[in-house]
Amino acid sequence: MTGKIKNCPMCGRLFSDTGLHVCMDCYDKIERKEHEVIEYVRDHPKSKVPDICEATGAPEKMLKKMIREGRFIEVGVKMTYPCEKCGAPIMTGKLCRSCMEAMRMDLQRQSAAITASRQAERKARGRGMYSKKMMEVIKDGNDRELPKKRGKWQ
Ligand SMILES: [Zn+2]
Numbered sequence: 001m002t003g004k005i006k007n008c009p010m011c012g013r014l015f016s017d018t019g020l021h022v023c024m025d026c027y028d029k030i031e032r033k034e035h036e037v038i039e040y041v042r043d044h045p046k047s048k049v050p051d052i053c054e055a056t057g058a059p060e061k062m063l064k065k066m067i068r069e070g071r072f073i074e075v076g077v078k079m080t081y082p083c084e085k086c087g088a089p090i091m092t093g094k095l096c097r098s099c100m101e102a103m104r105m106d107l108q109r110q111s112a113a114i115t116a117s118r119q120a121e122r123k124a125r126g127r128g129m130y131s132k133k134m135m136e137v138i139k140d141g142n143d144r145e146l147p148k149k150r151g152k153w154q
C-alpha cells in the first residue's frame with residue numbers, strides 16, 4: 001500500500017501516509033500510550049480525563065478520541081469528557097444532547113429562513129415569468145397566432 005508522503009505531525013519526519021496519519025514509529029508510540037491509558041483506567045476506574053493525562057502523560061485529545069471510540073467501555077469503564085459548550089459529561093461527539101438539540105433547532109431555524117427567502121424569490125421570479133408569458137399569449141393571439149391558423153385552415 002502506498003500513501004501520500006508527508007511530515008509526521010508528531011515527530012516531523014517524512015513518511016508515507018497510508019491512513020494512519022502519523023509515521024509507523026509514532027503509531028507504535030500511540031498504541032503503547034493508549035494501552036497504558038487503558039491499563040491505568042482499568043486500575044483507576046473513577047479517574048477523570050485530567051487525572052489520566054497527568055498520570056500517563058497522554059494528551060487530552062488522545063483520551064477524547066479513545067472515549068469516542070468506546071475504548072474504555074471495553075474494560076467496563078464509562079469514561080466521559082466535558083461538552084464543548086456547557087461542560088456536561090458526554091461520551092460521544094463534541095456536544096451533550098441538549099447542546100446538540102439546541103444546535104439542531106438553530107440549524108433548522110436557519111435553513112427554514114433560507115428556504116423561506118428562496119421561496120419568496122422563486123415566487124417573485126415566477127410571477128414575472130407568468131406575466132411575461134401572459135403578454136406573449138395576448139400578443140400572439142392578437143397578431144400572429146390567429147392569422148397563421150386561419151392561413152393553415154383556409
Ligand atoms: Zn512520527
Ligand SMILES: [Zn+2]
Pocket residue numbers: 083084085086087088095096097098099100
Ligand atoms: Zn452541552
